[in-house]
Amino acid sequence: MNWTAIKSIYVFEMARFFRTMAQSFISPVLSTSLYFVVFGAAIGSRIDQVEGVSYGAFIVPGLIMLSVITQSISNASFGIYFPKFIGTIFELLSAPVNFLEIVMGYVGAAATKALFIGVIILFTAFLFVDFEIQHPLAMVGFLVLTCISFALMGFIIGIWAGNFEQLQLVPLLIVTPLVFLGGSFYSISMLQPVWQVISHFNPVVYLISGFRWSFFGTADVPIGISLLAIAGFTGLCLAVIWWIFRTGWRIRE
Amino acid sequence: MPTILDVQNLRKAYADGFEALKGVNLQIEEGEILALLGPNGAGKTTLISTVCGITTATSGSVTVAGHDIFKDFRAARTLIGLVPQEINLEPFERVRSTVKFSRGLFGKAADPALIEKILRQLSLWDKRDNQIRELSGGMKRRVLIAKALAHEPRVLFLDEPTAGVDVELRRDMWEIVAELKRDGVTIILTTHYIEEAEAIADRIGIIAAGEILLVEDKEKLMKRMGKKELEVQLTTKIDEIPASLKSDALRLNHNGTALIYTYDTRSERTGITKLLSEVAAAGLVLSDVVTRQSSLEDIFVDLVHEGDAA
Numbered sequence: 027m028n029w030t031a032i033k034s035i036y037v038f039e040m041a042r043f044f045r046t047m048a049q050s051f052i053s054p055v056l057s058t059s060l061y062f063v064v065f066g067a068a069i070g071s072r073i074d075q076v077e078g079v080s081y082g083a084f085i086v087p088g089l090i091m092l093s094v095i096t097q098s099i100s101n102a103s104f105g106i107y108f109p110k111f112i113g114t115i116f117e118l119l120s121a122p123v124n125f126l127e128i129v130m131g132y133v134g135a136a137a138t139k140a141l142f143i144g145v146i147i148l149f150t151a152f153l154f155v156d157f158e159i160q161h162p163l164a165m166v167g168f169l170v171l172t173c174i175s176f177a178l179m180g181f182i183i184g185i186w187a188g189n190f191e192q193l194q195l196v197p198l199l200i201v202t203p204l205v206f207l208g209g210s211f212y213s214i215s216m217l218q219p220v221w222q223v224i225s226h227f228n229p230v231v232y233l234i235s236g237f238r239w240s241f242f243g244t245a246d247v248p249i250g251i252s253l254l255a256i257a258g259f260t261g262l263c264l265a266v267i268w269w270i271f272r273t274g275w276r277i278r279e
Numbered sequence: 280m281p282t283i284l285d286v287q288n289l290r291k292a293y294a295d296g297f298e299a300l301k302g303v304n305l306q307i308e309e310g311e312i313l314a315l316l317g318p319n320g321a322g323k324t325t326l327i328s329t330v331c332g333i334t335t336a337t338s339g340s341v342t343v344a345g346h347d348i349f350k351d352f353r354a355a356r357t358l359i360g361l362v363p364q365e366i367n368l369e370p371f372e373r374v375r376s377t378v379k380f381s382r383g384l385f386g387k388a389a390d391p392a393l394i395e396k397i398l399r400q401l402s403l404w405d406k407r408d409n410q411i412r413e414l415s416g417g418m419k420r421r422v423l424i425a426k427a428l429a430h431e432p433r434v435l436f437l438d439e440p441t442a443g444v445d446v447e448l449r450r451d452m453w454e455i456v457a458e459l460k461r462d463g464v465t466i467i468l469t470t471h472y473i474e475e476a477e478a479i480a481d482r483i484g485i486i487a488a489g490e491i492l493l494v495e496d497k498e499k500l501m502k503r504m505g506k507k508e509l510e511v512q513l514t515t516k517i518d519e520i521p522a523s524l525k526s527d528a529l530r531l532n533h534n535g536t537a538l539i540y541t542y543d544t545r546s547e548r549t550g551i552t553k554l555l556s557e558v559a560a561a562g563l564v565l566s567d568v569v570t571r572q573s574s575l576e577d578i579f580v581d582l583v584h585e586g587d588a589a
């Protein structure tokens with residue numbers, strides 16, 4: 027393992043993040059606050075309780091997931107797309123590093139940034155609503171795993187993308203709908219039976235459900251299945267990335 | 280001198296089927312400067328990219344100090360530094376941090392003193408905290424060199440380092456290359472400027488259409504090409520060279536109106552003064568004198584055209 031290389035990539039990417047820290051934080055914090063105002067206060071006042079918690083508190087895990095997933099994907103996809111776009115990727119390709127090291131550097135940094143933002147949103151949430159976290163360790167575990175797995179997915183998107191439009195396309199067309207329909211703002215049990223069945227094909231449902239369980243102890247799907255789903259998703263992303271570097275797809279001519 | 284880079288029968292076909300390298304063989308000796316000379320599209324960048332791991336070879340083998348670039352890529356790549364043809368740099372990065380990054384990427388422990396030495400050597404020290412976008416084109420190229428040197432490579436590839444730079448910067452670049460050679464770095468540089476190859480190389484390789492046409496010691500090559508012809512045009516036609524002038528170096532042109540004298544520009548005595556006084560002594564009257572040099576350019580053009588015809 028070329029740990030020095032992993033660290034260099036990680037530190038370099040994090041430096042980019044810290045340079046633009048204000049921008050990186052303001053936008054997610056602002057949008058989350060707006061969600062709380064609109065959903066929590068305006069709509070929440072008309073909804074009693076969901077699964078025993080106030081609606082304002084109920085949407086906290088979903089909101090965090092929404093930001094964390096979006097941030098993981100956009101950080102990682104941009105992180106690897108940018109060197110491809112401006113040509114500095116030649117250096118990575120000519121360096122004595124293997125695919126795992128490159129991934130650990132880029133995905134590690136992207137996941138860390140997303141994690142930072144997730145934590146900030148959590149603290150923002152405390153300003154708006156009262157709630158307790160029943161399983162803090164599990165909560166952190168879910169958060170970290172989510173950051174890593176979606177950063178892996180973002181990495182794949184960044185390598186696949188041939189232009190900036192494509193870079194935006196997958197998050198916009200696939201991820202955002204999956205997250206919104208994944209129970210960020212409602213419990214799956216509130217849906218009609220047909221939609222409940224359909225929802226179970228949405229991987230994000232398992233994530234949000236597991237994450238919400240760590241907050242309130244209630245879940246749409248069993249916690250074990252949530253864990254399995256996220257482990258499976260991470261494994262799948264890793265396999266795809268391994269194949270990409272194996273074949274040089276879209277990076278080596 | 281031991282061979283440090285050994286390229287054997289290297290072929291590269293791009294995805295569209297175009298064969299950019301058609302079985303290249305090249306051996307580079309440790310510590311030498313090899314100039315790879317070739318027209319645009321000859322395959323110079325492809326050759327370098329393949330050796331450095333940026334593109335994959337279709338077949339053939341490459342070893343660096345005995346390490347195979349595929350099987351033993353870590354050891355091989357650690358020894359190689361690459362200054363690409365295109366100026367690929369992140370505009371918002373700062374000079375020193377991007378050079379530091381390169382060293383880390385190659386797995387070497389941080390060494391601020393070394394980075395300072397490299398930046399000073401390349402006259403970049405004053406700009407160490409500047410953003411890349413604030414630098415001139417020539418400065419950016421120096422940053423690329425600094426990045427390539429940051430991990431102390433033993434073999435340095437410079438892909439057209441002086442393409443499109445002004446004369447002054449070109450001289451600077453040659454100076455830098457000479458200095459690196461003194462430090463024991465093996466240098467392979469590509470160029471399509473013949474004067475550049477003449478000015479700095481130990482050996483010259485000529486590549487065209489994906490094939491190496493020749494690799495030869497520069498001195499030998501220059502000697503072969505350092506011949507110059509002096510044409511002494513006469514006012515009156517003669518049938519044969521006067522006996523007093525006869526020598527191997529002198530011949531009469533086809534219609535007897537000029538004497539053609541071949542000499543070596545690099546020898547101490549070219550014999551021109553002597554020839555001209557003898558011509559006058561022989562009673563011949565000159566109408567004009569013309570010189571012609573067979574240059575690297577001629578040989579280059581000949582070789583490339585032979586390559587085209589084949």
Ligand SMILES: Nc1ncnc2c1ncn2[C@@H]1O[C@H](COP(=O)(O)OP(=O)(O)O)[C@@H](O)[C@H]1O
Binds near residue numbers: 317
């Ligand atoms: N990615 C590519 N796909 C297809 N052909 C390419 C590609 N890159 C280079 N070539 C072709 O390979 C040949 C050699 O290119 P290159 O190595 O860049 O030449 P040089 O550096 O000597 O100018 C050229 O004919 C070029 O058009």
Ligand SMILES: [Mg+2]
Binds near residue numbers: 323324364438
């Ligand atoms: Mg080129």
